[in-house]
Amino acid sequence: xxxxxxxxxxPYDLVKEFVAALGIVALLTVVLAAVFSxxxxxxxxxxxxxxxxxxxxxxxxxGELAGTxxxxxYGPPYTAEGESQSIGFLHLEQWAGTRIPVRxxxxxxxxPLTATPxxxxxxxxxxxxxxxxxxxxxxxxxxxxxxLAKAKDGxxxxxxxxxxxxxxxxxxxxxxxxxxGGLDAAAVGAPATxxxxxYGTDSTRSILFLADGAYLDDLAGARHLHGxxxxxxxxxxxxxxxxxxxxxxxxYQVPPFTGAWEANADAxxxxxxxxxxxxxxxxxxxxxxxxxxRRIPVHRLIWRSYYRRYGRSTSRG
Amino acid sequence: xxxxxxxxxxxxxxxxxxxxxxxxxxxxxxxxxxxxxALMVILFGLALVLPFPGAPEDGGDGR
Amino acid sequence: xxxxxLDATGPQAGAPDVAGPPPSGWTARLRARTLDTMSAEDLLxxxxxxxxxxxxxxxxxxxxxxxxxxxxxxxxxxxxGPDWWHVSGVGHFVNSLHxxxxxxxxxxxxxHLWGKFWMAAWRGHRALTWMTGVLSFLVSxxxxxxxxxxxxxxxxxxxxxxxxxxxxxxxxxxFWNVLDVGQMMLWHVTLFPLGVGLIAVLHVxxxxxxGVVPPLEAPAALDVDAGARLDADTEGRVSLP
Numbered sequence: 116x117x118x119x120x121x122x123x124x125x126p127y128d129l130v131k132e133f134v135a136a137l138g139i140v141a142l143l144t145v146v147l148a149a150v151f152s153x154x155x156x157x158x159x160x161x162x163x164x165x166x167x168x169x170x171x172x173x174x175x176x177x178g179e180l181a182g183t184x185x186x187x188x189y190g191p192p193y194t195a196e197g198e199s200q201s202i203g204f205l206h207l208e209q210w211a212g213t214r215i216p217v218r219x220x221x222x223x224x225x226x227p228l229t230a231t232p233x234x235x236x237x238x239x240x241x242x243x244x245x246x247x248x249x250x251x252x253x254x255x256x257x258x259x260x261x262x263l264a265k266a267k268d269g270x271x272x273x274x275x276x277x278x279x280x281x282x283x284x285x286x287x288x289x290x291x292x293x294x295x296g297g298l299d300a301a302a303v304g305a306p307a308t309x310x311x312x313x314y315g316t317d318s319t320r321s322i323l324f325l326a327d328g329a330y331l332d333d334l335a336g337a338r339h340l341h342g343x344x345x346x347x348x349x350x351x352x353x354x355x356x357x358x359x360x361x362x363x364x365x366x367y368q369v370p371p372f373t374g375a376w377e378a379n380a381d382a383x384x385x386x387x388x389x390x391x392x393x394x395x396x397x398x399x400x401x402x403x404x405x406x407x408x409r410r411i412p413v414h415r416l417i418w419r420s421y422y423r424r425y426g427r428s429t430s431r432g
Numbered sequence: 433x434x435x436x437x438x439x440x441x442x443x444x445x446x447x448x449x450x451x452x453x454x455x456x457x458x459x460x461x462x463x464x465x466x467x468x469x470a471l472m473v474i475l476f477g478l479a480l481v482l483p484f485p486g487a488p489e490d491g492g493d494g495r
Numbered sequence: 496x497x498x499x500x501l502d503a504t505g506p507q508a509g510a511p512d513v514a515g516p517p518p519s520g521w522t523a524r525l526r527a528r529t530l531d532t533m534s535a536e537d538l539l540x541x542x543x544x545x546x547x548x549x550x551x552x553x554x555x556x557x558x559x560x561x562x563x564x565x566x567x568x569x570x571x572x573x574x575x576g577p578d579w580w581h582v583s584g585v586g587h588f589v590n591s592l593h594x595x596x597x598x599x600x601x602x603x604x605x606x607h608l609w610g611k612f613w614m615a616a617w618r619g620h621r622a623l624t625w626m627t628g629v630l631s632f633l634v635s636x637x638x639x640x641x642x643x644x645x646x647x648x649x650x651x652x653x654x655x656x657x658x659x660x661x662x663x664x665x666x667x668x669x670f671w672n673v674l675d676v677g678q679m680m681l682w683h684v685t686l687f688p689l690g691v692g693l694i695a696v697l698h699v700x701x702x703x704x705x706g707v708v709p710p711l712e713a714p715a716a717l718d719v720d721a722g723a724r725l726d727a728d729t730e731g732r733v734s735l736p
Contacts, residue, residue, distance in 0.1 A: 124544055124545055125544075126542055128541060144595050150443060153594040155587065155590075207666030208665075213669075215672055316677030318655075322656050323656075339460075347657075353451050355462070358601075359601050369458060385662075396626055409615070409711060414615075416481060417610070427712045429712060443591070472602055484549050
């Protein structure tokens with residue numbers, strides 16, 4: 116016998132208890148599923164984005180070419196250059212390396228345009244882009260990004276005249292490709308780490324490109340899914356989400372994570388949650404914490420019938 | 433912004449659409465999550481105080 | 496912690512039929528450390544200590560039951576493939592079963608954790624029981640997270656684009672790509688269920704091995720194991736008058 120209990124016992128049918136629990140849980144699950152169902156808001160395609168918010172799409176395409184989008188400046192694991200996050204001297208993100216290489220301008224814009232047949236303006240624009248220097252490309256694209264930001268409603272048709280090179284034609288060409296549904300099937304859908312684009316099981320590039328724009332972000336904000344809306348806990352609609360993530364979500368709402376530490380907030384909060392999880396794991400060994408149950412005697416409710424019969428000792432523990 | 437969802441699955445009550453949220457300062461929680469957490473606390477409390485069958489008030493069988 | 500194995504030498508030719516020299520050889524030693532530490536009655540007892548008389552005790556078994564419903568509904572979803580629930584009413588219903596059983600699973604598991612905390616259930620060499628419980632909670636969160644990632648809908652698009660920042664910041668994102676729905680799907684249906692399952696089995700075996708923790712403030716005369724002390728490494732035997 117491994118149990119050391121030699122005191123009073125009572126009959127207790129574990130298997131019956133399990134079967135009863137299973138029946139109750141299964142029934143409750145069926146009732147909840149039948150009454151409330153589950154949410155399924157359809158995925159946004161690049162075509163959806165191009166059609167619903169073409170101005171944002173064009174601005175994002177130009178931003179990829181200018182290297183000003185989130186993806187372009189992300190750093191490891193996607194790009195070698197960029198600000199990665201750190202916790203003091205711990206540069207974990209950087210040390211892990213650029214293992215999922217993504218080249219935003221080429222992967223999201225030039226590549227798909229090159230891979231699909233186009234009319235002459237886009238072909239000429241591609242030739243101009245490919246024939247230019249890196250500095251020249253950046254100058255054109257940055258100027259166009261700034262001009263779009265100043266234009267009324269971000270409308271490319273309302274952009275002030277300027278030297279933007281082939282960037283307007285490239286952005287317009289990508290918009291046309293996306294609006295026709297071709298971009299979802301083209302090189303953006305290709306896996307980031309393997310050559311073949313036939314089986315699109317790696318959605319890395321598509322999501323990075325989509326998340327560079329404001330469209331997905333706006334959809335999420337309208338559904339209270341942003342980090343600073345406790346979004347990590349939430350589900351779309353009125354469905355319960357992930358209430359167990361309350362503490363992870365909490366830090367994103369308060370300073371200094373919303374202020375001075377914002378640039379490294381993800382890294383620091385992750386580290387903090389690792390420490391707190393370790394504290395929960397090793398609780399039995401942490402003085403002070405492990406004696407809370409003694410100081411706040413909730414157990415007197417749990418074991419009250421036992422204490423009534425056998426007494427309760429207050430001289431120890 | 434466009435709501436891009438198909439008609440909801442066949443539930444009796446439709447929980448899709450704009451969610452309802454409780455706000456108090458920096459705290460913001462959906463009614464759904466708040467209800468879940470409240471139910472957890474209530475059930476925990478009930479589990480502590482409700483008498484357990486087969487366990488007479490004097491503490492059960494001895495042997 | 497464990498009583499001497501009852502029959503450590505086993506039915507070997509020429510071996511005495513009593514507890515003799517310590518077992519030698521890998522097989523005998525493995526058996527001594529595992530099978531011999533618990534009898535069938537330890538694994539499936541039909542009696543419990545008298546203090547196991549509170550509704551708080553049902554939340555552990557409820558967690559196991561909910562886990563089983565999660566696994567079975569997940570198996571059905573896996574059998575039909577990741578697109579099925581988007582296009583089929585039955586598939587959508589099974590997805591709903593899977594989602595609500597997960598909500599129930601976390602609900603009862605956390606209430607179980609609250610109960611075990613207020614009982615200081617790690618006492619009496621039960622630290623590992625507590626730790627496997629916490630581990631199964633943490634790994635379950637990972638499992639649920641990958642489940643949300645593979646919904647292949649708007650929610651999963653957003654969750655992956657947000658979560659990547661936290662996971663990348665830890666350095667793990669370079670190897671564990673939350674934007675790669677293929678990788679996340681395989682983790683969700685193989686590695687995480689295996690992890691949660693194995694840890695849960697270990698946890699339950701530990702509960703059976705050490706028994707349900709005796710009450711705090713138990714009367715001194717009963718001298719129950721770690722009944723009054725709160726640290727993880729006391730041992731004791733009970734002798735009733």
